[in-house]
Structures are given as C-alpha cells and as structure tokens.
Amino acid sequence: MSSTTTVTTTKVETPFTTGALQQDTAFWRAYIASRPAPSEDFFRVIQEHHNTHGNGQTSLAHDVGTGPGNIAERLLKYYDHVVGSDVNAQALDAAGDLIAPDLVSRLTLVRSPAETLADNNTVPPNVGLGKTDLLVVSECIPLLDVPRALNAFHQLLRPGGTLAIYFYGRPIFTTGDAVRDDRLNALYDRIATRICTFLLPFKGTPGFPHHQRAAEALASQLDNIALPSAEWGDVVRYKWNPDVPLLFNSLEGYDFEPEPVDRREKGETTKEIVDRKWWRDEWDADRVKEYLDSVYPSYVEKAGSKIAEVNEGVEELREALGGGKASVTFPVVLILASKK
Numbered sequence: 001m002s003s004t005t006t007v008t009t010t011k012v013e014t015p016f017t018t019g020a021l022q023q024d025t026a027f028w029r030a031y032i033a034s035r036p037a038p039s040e041d042f043f044r045v046i047q048e049h050h051n052t053h054g055n056g057q058t059s060l061a062h063d064v065g066t067g068p069g070n071i072a073e074r075l076l077k078y079y080d081h082v083v084g085s086d087v088n089a090q091a092l093d094a095a096g097d098l099i100a101p102d103l104v105s106r107l108t109l110v111r112s113p114a115e116t117l118a119d120n121n122t123v124p125p126n127v128g129l130g131k132t133d134l135l136v137v138s139e140c141i142p143l144l145d146v147p148r149a150l151n152a153f154h155q156l157l158r159p160g161g162t163l164a165i166y167f168y169g170r171p172i173f174t175t176g177d178a179v180r181d182d183r184l185n186a187l188y189d190r191i192a193t194r195i196c197t198f199l200l201p202f203k204g205t206p207g208f209p210h211h212q213r214a215a216e217a218l219a220s221q222l223d224n225i226a227l228p229s230a231e232w233g234d235v236v237r238y239k240w241n242p243d244v245p246l247l248f249n250s251l252e253g254y255d256f257e258p259e260p261v262d263r264r265e266k267g268e269t270t271k272e273i274v275d276r277k278w279w280r281d282e283w284d285a286d287r288v289k290e291y292l293d294s295v296y297p298s299y300v301e302k303a304g305s306k307i308a309e310v311n312e313g314v315e316e317l318r319e320a321l322g323g324g325k326a327s328v329t330f331p332v333v334l335i336l337a338s339k340k
C-alpha cells in the first residue's frame with residue numbers, strides 16, 4: 001500500500017503583518033513619503049477632546065503600531081514624551097534612523113504586539129501601566145485583535161486619558177469638476193481593485209481571518225469596534241468624507257464579501273463631515289502609484305506579467321490628469337474616547 005503526503009502551506013501572508021517584516025529604512029522612508037500627512041487641525045481635534053473630556057495632561061503619549069514613528073514624531077509637538085510600539089523590529093530601527101536625534105531623546109521605542117502591551121513590564125514602568133495621557137492607533141486598528149488590544153490600552157491609560165483610533169482610506173480627487181472627478185476616481189479604483197485581485201486567494205488561506213477582520217473594519221467605517229460604556233466614556237466618532245468607502249479598493253477585488261457591523265452603543269456621538277479640503281494635497285499619477293505600492297506592499301511579484309495592466313492604468317490616469325497634479329482629500333474615521 002502506498003501513502004501520499006500532502007504538503008500544505010501554513011504561511012500567513014498579509015500586508016503590514018508579514019508583508020513588511022523584512023523591510024529596511026529605505027522602505028519606511030518611501031512609506032512615509034507616499035502616505036497622506038494628517039493636518040495639524042486633525043491633531044487639534046484630538047487635543048480639544050482630551051482637554052474638554054479627558055484629563056488634559058500632556059506628559060505622555062503612546063503611538064501603537066508606530067511603524068517608522070511618523071505619527072509618534074508629530075505627537076512630540078504636544079507631549080513631553082512619546083512611546084512608539086510595534087511588532088516590527090525593522091520599522092522601529094527605521095524610526096531611530098529617520099527621527100531627528102534631538103527628538104529621539106524624548107521617544108521610547110518598544111517592540112511588542114499591541115495585544116500584549118500590558119503584560120509583564122513590556123513597556124518600561126515609568127512610561128507603562130496607568131501613565132499614558134493619550135494613546136493613538138494610527139492606520140493600524142484593522143490589523144489588531146481589537147478586544148485584546150483595547151484591554152491593554154485601558155491598562156496603559158491614566159483615568160481621564162484619551163484613546164484616539166483613526167484610519168484613512170483611498171485618495172478622493174476633488175478638482176471642482178464633477179465629471180472629471182468621477183473619471184479620476186474611477187481610474188484610481190480600477191487600478192487598486194485590479195491590484196487587490198493579484199493578492200488572491202484570501203479565502204481558504206491561513207491569512208484569511210486577518211483579511212476578513214481588516215475588511216470588516218473598513219467596510220464598517222470602524223463602527224465594528226465596540227467601546228463598552230463600563231470602561232470608556234465620551235465616545236465621539238468623527239467621519240470625514242463618509243460618502244466614500246474607507247476600503248482602498250472595490251469589493252470586486254476580494255474573493256469574499258465583507259459584512260459591515262455596527263457595535264456603537266447608546267450615548268455615543270457620531271459626527272459625519274463632508275469636507276473635500278480635509279488633509280488636502282496635490283497628487284499626480286506617480287504619487288498615486290507610490291501610494292498603491294505602499295498600500296499593497298507585495299503585489300508586484302504576485303502580478304507577474306499582469307503588472308502591465310497596472311502600468312497602463314497609471315498612464316491612463318496620467319493622461320486624465322493632463323500630465324499634472326490634482327487636489328485630493330481622504331475618507332478619515334477617528335474614534336475618540338476617555339478612559340473611565
């Protein structure tokens with residue numbers, strides 16, 4: 001009798017969990033350059049909430065999923081000291097390389113998953129449990145096991161400390177000419193959706209639960225994140241440009257259908273604001289391409305010869321942009337809450 005052995009792959013492949021683990025400072029420098037930079041007004045919204053609903057103290061902030069520290073650096077303007085934590089050691093090394101030495105002296109970098117930040121002095125005690133005034137989760141929450149992570153965040157914050165979770169999605173072209181905008185936005189969506197199909201299959205792979213969790217969060221505009229009223233107060237959910245999906249591509253790019261989930265509690269406030277000048281920037285076709293390269297870090301090798309379709313799409317976009325730049329804004333969701 002003969003027997004056969006089936007070798008199955010158990011590798012979990014997801015962007016920004018496994019996808020960016022081996023990347024060096026050059027990758028993270030390009031990452032920062034390719035991403036939208038939150039406006040100073042955005043940080044003022046967070047501070048305003050912290051001053052009016054929280055304890056208003058500005059001794060210590062913690063930036064979870066800090067990557068190369070791009071947001072930790074911004075927080076140093078408002079806080080005396082900032083902790084930046086991440087699972088990715090290379091990203092933390094890049095933060096040390098990219099942030100100016102005079103600022104690094106006010107930064108503590110901690111390698112840890114968000115979910116275990118409150119365990120066994122993972123964070124040094126002087127900046128650890130019960131010491132954090134503001135805890136920020138920037139462009140990272142869909143990657144986390146949220147109930148476990150929230151439990152850790154609650155332990156890190158002081159009473160009256162503020163939790164700020166946010167996520168931005170695709171660029172929205174806003175030239176003032178509706179017909180032109182529709183065309184530019186459709187061209188972006190076509191390229192992004194095609195790129196997502198290169199990453200398939202998601203369903204049936206070890207990484208599927210991660211993809212499903214991330215897609216559910218974005219399809220839900222983060223309303224799937226429950227902030228139980230026994231632990232969190234003054235919950236405000238800002239949604240800028242909520243008429244545009246937070247997903248980076250259309251549902252046709254997936255091989256499953258993410259279901260929106262709403263776990264908002266009674267007493268929370270949701271503020272929907274259509275503001276096509278929010279985080280405004282001017283992007284050309286190359287800038288869009290850089291953004292896509294950063295959102296889908298490993299797509300080029302997976303695309304093989306089909307990469308030509310992406311290049312053609314980018315050239316079509318370039319032509320529609322007349323070879324130049326156009327204004328872009330973003331859908332952004334920010335959840336603010338105070339630790340009780």
Ligand SMILES: C[S@@+](CC[C@H](N)C(=O)[O-])C[C@H]1O[C@@H](n2cnc3c(N)ncnc32)[C@H](O)[C@@H]1O
Nearest residue numbers: 016065066067086087088113114138139140143
């Ligand atoms: C898209 S980057 C965001 C970087 C930066 N916060 C920003 O706003 O640009 C996502 C980051 O989350 C980190 N990450 C992924 N899973 C994580 C986890 N379970 N705990 C902590 N960080 C995690 C990744 O290593 C990566 O640096």
